[in-house]
Amino acid sequence: DAGITQSPRHKVTETGTPVTLRCHQTENHRYMYWYRQDPGHGLRLIHYSYGVKDTDKGEVSDGYSVSRSKTEDFLLTLESATSSQTSVYFCAIGVGTEAFFGQGTRLTVV
Amino acid sequence: QKEVEQNSGPLSVPEGAIASLNCTYSDRGSQSFFWYRQYSGKSPELIMSIYSNGDKEDGRFTAQLNKASQYVSLLIRDSQPSDSATYLCAVNQGYSTLTFGKGTMLLVSP
Numbered sequence: 001d002a003g004i005t006q007s008p009r010h011k012v013t014e015t016g017t018p019v020t021l022r023c024h025q026t027e028n029h030r031y032m033y034w035y036r037q038d039p040g041h042g043l044r045l046i047h048y049s050y051g052v053k054d055t056d057k058g059e060v061s062d063g064y065s066v067s068r069s070k071t072e073d074f075l076l077t078l079e080s081a082t083s084s085q086t087s088v089y090f091c092a093i094g095v096g097t098e099a100f101f102g103q104g105t106r107l108t109v110v
Numbered sequence: 111q112k113e114v115e116q117n118s119g120p121l122s123v124p125e126g127a128i129a130s131l132n133c134t135y136s137d138r139g140s141q142s143f144f145w146y147r148q149y150s151g152k153s154p155e156l157i158m159s160i161y162s163n164g165d166k167e168d169g170r171f172t173a174q175l176n177k178a179s180q181y182v183s184l185l186i187r188d189s190q191p192s193d194s195a196t197y198l199c200a201v202n203q204g205y206s207t208l209t210f211g212k213g214t215m216l217l218v219s220p
Contacts, residue, residue, distance in 0.1 A: 031206050042212040043154070043198065050205055058207065090153055094206035097142045097161075101153040 003027045004102035006091050012108045019078040021105050023091030025071075031094030032074040034058075034066065036087040037104075043090065049074055081109045112137040116199050116211035124219055129186040131214050133199030136180070142202035143175055145184045148213065149195045158184060189218045 003026035013019050023032060034046040035058075045058030047066040055066050063085060067075045078085055086109045091102040113136040123129045131145075142161050146154035160166045160173040160182065172185040186193055196215045200208040 033207065040212070043200075043208075043210040045207050045209075048205060048207055056205075059209075097202060097206055098144065098156055098159055099200075099206055099208055100156060101146075104153050 004091060004093055004100065006089075006102040006105050008105060009103065010106045012110060013081050015082060015109055016080050019081050019107065019109075021076045021089055021091075021107070023074045023076070023102060025074075025093050027093070028071055029093045029095055030071070031099075032068065033092040033094070033099065034064075034074070034076045035090045035092065035101075036060065037090060038087050046076065046089075078107075081107075083109050085109050112140075112201070112203060112209050114199055114201050114209050114211040116197075116214045118212060119215040120217045121214055122217045122219065123189050125189060125191060127189050127218075129189045129193065129216055129218070131184040131186075131197050131199075131216065133182045133184075133211055134180055135182070135199075135201045135209075137201065137203070137209075138177075138180060140177075140201045140203070143173070143182045144200040144202070144208065145171075145173060145182075146198040146200060146210075147195045148198055154198055186216075189216075191218050191220050194218045 005024045033048040049055045049068045089105045092099045145158040148154045158173040170187045174183045196213040198213045199211040
């Protein structure tokens with residue numbers, strides 16, 4: 001157990017509404033990541049953080065924003081959810097050169 | 111665009127056989143390589159990391175890296191039905207961000 005908790009685990013939301021997913025870690029690691037996983041595309045990086053208030057974009061960042069105001073929490077926000085953002089979202093933490101994943105959040109946008 | 115390629119499978123092997131999973135990557139400067147196992151509906155689980163050319167063994171798993179050929183493989187000896195899962199190859203792109211292949215589904219029949 002890498003000490004990562006994602007919440008919520010499942011969410012259904014309507015198109016156009018804002019949604020925030022939370023990733024919480026208990027081990028004070030510097031690096032945190034958000035990925036999404038879709039059939040036919042595999043896992044793709046959305047955003048990552050290399051410290052408090054230090055974030056950068058990944059491969060599929062359009063339509064997403066992130067915030068990290070304290071080491072243990074990394075938030076992913078969909079400002080106005082679209083059906084194309086229906087996916088499974090995974091948070092991960094970096095430990096040395098390795099990455100360990102949370103349990104995932106299944107988000108459905110209807 | 112940095113790419114990681116895997117055969118989607120499924121790769122079917124009988125129980126007790128050796129399963130061989132392959133991966134190629136496009137970025138010649140990549141230094142760190144990983145294999146994750148993902149059961150259906152679960153999060154990716156790191157099973158092997160490899161950084162140098164050659165073989166690295168851990169129990170029934172052996173990772174092989176050939177940087178000149180830009181090729182990474184995973185061998186699973188004495189395959190068990192519990193090894194049936196999707197295996198993801200991943201390459202480190204800096205800040206421990208990962209580019210993933212789309213995964214190979216492995217089916218081990220009793």
